[in-house]
Amino acid sequence: MRKLALFDLDNTLIPFDSDHAFGQYVAELGWVDAQQHREQNEAFYRQYKAGTLDLAAYLRFALQPIAGRDLDTLHAAHAAFMRDVVMPQIQPAARQLVERHKEAGDLCCIVTATNTFVTRPIADVFGVEHLIGVELERDGQGRYTGNWVGTPSFREGKIVRTEQWLGEQGLSWKDFDQIWFYSDSINDRPLLEHATHPVVVHPDPLLAAIAQEKGWPTLDLST
Structure with missing residues (x-):
């Protein structure tokens, strides 16, 4: 029996939103007008949690601080962000969940709406090779331009991007007897409904109501 294990990242494998947290972090670094950036960051985060996020507007905002910046900087x-913000919050239960799927021989992939600059090092902490996130455009010197490429892995885009990734592996959905997907967010309803084994993790109120209606299991990774 072949199984696919897909994991959302923010507020699922980690107990916070890495995109939102990195926005707070760059404000602390002085890369942006701190007060204005924090206010906009909070406004976008409220939209995200309500399922009403204008993704293009958010990406233009979130990517501006890293656009054109020296890669070493x-x-x-990001290394300091990992040390100060990410690593202290990673829960053993989340690591154990991923390890159980890996030890079972399942094909594992993190599928996140956060960009790969922020999330690749976090996926590495969990030992997950395959990562689907928002892919960022670079200039001739390798610096980020502030734009993105391809379909953002958000809402229905998570299905599109996962299908593309599977195709690159010479696979498709039908090659798996079981498809697991773990998520906290109402924005992930399309991929949860696509999975044979949807599991909600610390669900937001909108997703919790849907999970109760549909009988989806709920998982707590905070202990």
Whole structure:
């Protein structure tokens, strides 16, 4: 029996939103007008939680602080973000969930709406090779331009991007007897409904109501 295990990242494998947190972090670094950036960051996060996020507007906002910035500076800042923000919050139960799927021989992939600059090092902490996130455009010197490429992995885009990734592996949905997907967010309803085994993790109120209606199991990774 072949199984596919897909994991949302923010507020699922990690108990916070890495995109939102990195926005707070760049404000602390002084890369942006701190007060204005924090206010906009909070406004977009409220939209996200309500399922009403204008993704293009949010991406233009979130990617502006890293656009054109020296890569060494970016990587040093991200390493500090990992040390100060990410690593102290990773829960053993989340690591154990991923390890159970890996040890069972399942094909594992993190599917997140956060960009790959922020999330690749976090996926590495969980030992997950395959990561689907918002892919970022680079200029001739390798610096980020502030734009993105391809379909963003958000809402229905998570299905599109996962299908593309599977195709690159010479696979498709039908090659799996079981498709697991773990998520907290109402924005992930399309992929949860596509999975044979949807599991909600610390669900937001909108998703919790749907999970109760549909009988989807709920998982707590905070202990």
